Amino acid sequence: MPDTLPVLVLSTCPDEASADAIALALVEERLAACVTRIPGARSTYRWQGRIEHATEIQLLIKSRVTVYGALMKRLTELHPYELPEILVVEPRDVSEPYLRWVNEQTPDR
Known part of the structure; x- marks a missing residue:
């Protein structure tokens, strides 16, 4: 199996419970090598014609x-x-040891 470059997927969640559930499921199912949760992200966006503000968890x-x-x-x-x-x-470059680890944790389906 050739190694492939990793990708970083960004997503936000409304609360710790949903962020934790998503992180656990993706790692358990080997769809992600790691999910880092960063609380306290503040988002401003337009949704359904209104400007909204939300505190979110960045994944x-x-x-x-x-x-x-x-x-x-x-x-x-x-x-x-x-x-x-x-x-x-998609990263421009990644260290070889980290690349190997990500590939080991997320086998082809």
């Missing part, structure tokens, strides 16, 4: 391209938002 989901389709499907199923943020960032 940093470390995965890889070969499982991204399954990750996106599962994240959408688990997420409490009608329109969850799912933003993928």
Whole structure:
């Protein structure tokens, strides 16, 4: 199995309970090698014609391209938002030991 570069998937959650449930499910199901939760993110956005403000939990989901389709499907199923943020960032470079670890944690499906 060739190693593939990891991806960083960004998503936000409304509370700790949903963030914890999503993080646990994605790691248990081997769709993510790691999910970092950063509380206290403050978002301002336009939704249904109004400007909204929300305090959210920012998720940093470390995965890889070969499982991204399954990750996106599962994240959408688990997420409490009608329109969850799912933003993928591809790194320009990554350390070899970290690359190996991410690939070991997220096997091809």
